[in-house]
Amino acid sequence: MTTLKNDRFLRALTGQPVDMTPVWMMRQAGRYLPEYRATRKQAGDFMSLCKSPELACEVTLQPLRRYAMDAAILFSDILTIPDAMGQGLYFSEGEGPRFRKVVRSEQDVEQLPELDTPRDLGYVLDAVSTIRRELNGSVPLIGFSGSPWTLATYMIEGSGSKDFRHAKAFMFNQPQAMHLLLDKLARAVTNYLNAQIAAGAQAVQIFDTWGGVLSTHAYREFSLAYMKKIVAGLTRESEGRHVPVILFTKNGGLWLEDIAASACDCVGLDWTVDIGAARARIGEQVSLQGNMDPSILYASPASIREEVGRILRDFGPGSGHVFNLGHGITPDVDPDNVAVFVESVHELSRQYHQGQA
């Protein structure tokens, strides 16, 4: 077993005692950091940054140099899989991700290739092993992927969307083709995450960014079912340690019981959910990750500290909580406010772990 200097994050994910609540931030390697913007400029475009293991490692480590984060997360994009399938991912300034090809028929789905992860996504695995080496046991490394439904929405729409009209019409008019697509994606995600684990990822998170735009019925059938399938196929032990799995469905607060029943270790919460109520609902089964509104990082240090204290108080004493934002940090946040956030979590959480660690 590799020695980890700080295993607070992994311990909290499985409900083991900790001295203080671990914290990291979704999109912590991101545009709010001037050093990130400099490295991205150096890389040229966003995908070149993802595809260079050295630069991906550099931006992964940047937030750890500034803040006492309890985990690193692989710097990559959620859309690497459809890109590797030949859909032609690109980023147009200020418009988010786009694909050169779109999936609109059963034939389009059938023509998508089965991926060979080491061959088609080797750059991600190289980034994972490079980051692990550079982390040198300081904190654990999180690997991740987009959920099948979330990947499918981008592949069908060809971009982000406000109403997901094409993805939803596809799902309603051609449910069989949709299931074929989601099944293909679930296989690719399973292999991808297992390869990340083999390369050194010590926990993995599935980002279901768009599961929350579905009805309850459609969520269960078209998003959660495929995440369950992935969880069932993941390597759960590596380097002599359990590899925890975190599922995060944004706007999934209505479905916490269903998500917790997926055999994941931890459920990510967006900020609309009351974390105390969530703990009462599913805290016996899984740990919880979240859930401060990222927009509060635009408020004053005093307000940030107060909100951190409120969430810790609502969760209450004991382990089983990984502090995070309820969604990714936004680009215009003052990096000093992130320091206040991280320090407040550590400082204010000690009282809830006394006599437990």
Added chain:
Amino acid sequence: MTTLKNDRFLRALTGQPVDMTPVWMMRQAGRYLPEYRATRKQAGDFMSLCKSPELACEVTLQPLRRYAMDAAILFSDILTIPDAMGQGLYFSEGEGPRFRKVVRSEQDVEQLPELDTPRDLGYVLDAVSTIRRELNGSVPLIGFSGSPWTLATYMIEGSGSKDFRHAKAFMFNQPQAMHLLLDKLARAVTNYLNAQIAAGAQAVQIFDTWGGVLSTHAYREFSLAYMKKIVAGLTRESEGRHVPVILFTKNGGLWLEDIAASACDCVGLDWTVDIGAARARIGEQVSLQGNMDPSILYASPASIREEVGRILRDFGPGSGHVFNLGHGITPDVDPDNVAVFVESVHELSRQYHQGQA
């Protein structure tokens, strides 16, 4: 009491027996209708359309000429109140609503005038009485307003927003000023809705479009508390009939019990909520309105009919359900699909009301 040829909508709102489930659509007078686009063109800009009682009446009636809707809804905008307060509402092509002035300080809040509804929003009241006259008792007329929190977000941001950073920073850093603003808005909304009722609105709906972007705590304190205040101040009887109140918080599915406890008659549901689960949670206290995903109107007639059937089945037998979309209809929907939607609701719902009406 005025005679109503079709009172199915009002009956369902108070749980009285009906022969079939009533249906209307949020934004039913909207851009998906070619005749709406023609009238809007004639009016010039969007606000001129709102401010002409004759044209507002015309577009209100347009969907009723095509479809067997069980209610009409006043054609207007949710932002008429801040516009009347002098904030300078305008619509820039493809960018949604904008304000010339923004509210960013306690002083800005203090300078907002108290409105005199008949003087400052007389054009809306004229539209209400014109529509009532033209409806001639065919179906009831719904009046409406934006919720205080929703109005406040636009007034502070100056436009729509993805992250509501200014509104949320204002709320966290200057909670007192925020409460002052929300209180002023709640008074204005109460007077505005009461004036609509006096002018002939037979039910009213409060649109809390952006309550769902708040944490549970913030929702209760900054959105729901003010809607409760409004409900408590509304005229609940007019023309010898009860005037039902509908509260609709988009993405409010986590808070249904709180919303139902507001003394409203009906809770509007977006499409993420399972209506059967919602009925089990709050169906004893209130009626439910909703909740088909508007994007399903992009799917085939068969898919639309199937989804309508699914929602009716999930709600189950008996009254207390007003069928609607889970949000406003989108501009590119085929008007023929709306006909399928409305006809399916009426046709497929009869079986759930047999022996009850």
